Amino acid sequence: MAPRLVILDRDGVINQDSDNYIKSLSEWVPYPSAITAIARLSQQGWTVAVATNQSGIARGxxxxxxxxxxxxRMLSLVEAEGGRIEHIAYCPHISEDRCDCRKPLPGLLRQIQAALALDSLEGAWMVGDSYRDLExxxxxxxxxxxxxxxxxxxxxxxxPELGRTDSEAEVHDDLAGFVDQLLQGNLDT
Structure with missing residues (x-):
C-alpha cells in the first residue's frame, strides 16, 4: 500500500524563490496558501516531509x-494552522561536492524514508517546481x-511534455491547487 506521504520541495513550493538564493530569515517569505495547504494535508491524515537543496550553505x-x-519559522507557521511537517531533509552541498543527496539524486528522499521508517516511497507524492525535483x-x-x-x-x-495529459507529472498552479485535487480524490491515490 502506498504511504500517505507528500514530499515537498521548499523554495518555490512552500515559499517564494529567488535566483539569488534565500539567504536570511527576512528573505524567507512563505506562500500563505501553501502553509494552509500543508496544514490541511496533516489534518486529513497525510504525512508531510520536505526535501530541499540548500547549496547556499556551501557557497557561503x-x-x-x-x-x-x-x-x-516554517514549522511554527504550519503548526499554528493545525498542521505538521514530520521531517525536513536538506542538502547543503554544491554539484562539485559529488554528494548523493543533491536533487536530482534521490538521497534526500532516502533520508526521509529512513527517518519515517518506511519500507518504500513507492506511490508517495513528490511535489516540486523543478525538473530535478521530479527526477x-x-x-x-x-x-x-x-x-x-x-x-x-x-x-x-x-x-513542455510535462503539460501533456499523458505526462507522468500532474501540473497545478500552486501547492494549494494540488492539495485541493488530492483531498477531493481527483488524483489517483
Missing part, C-alpha cells in the same frame, strides 16, 4: 543556523506533481 551565502531559523521523486517510485510557482513555469517551458 548563509550558515546552517540561518537555515534552521527559516525551518523553525528525484521518479527515482524512488513517487507520483509526481509540478507546481507553476517558483521555477515551475520555466520548468514547463523547458519540458
Amino acid at each position: 551565502y548563509y550558515d546552517e543556523a540561518t537555515l534552521e531559523a527559516m525551518h523553525t 528525484a521523486g521518479a527515482a524512488m517510485g513517487c507520483r509526481l506533481a509540478l507546481v507553476r510557482t517558483g521555477k515551475g513555469e520555466r520548468t514547463l517551458a523547458k519540458h
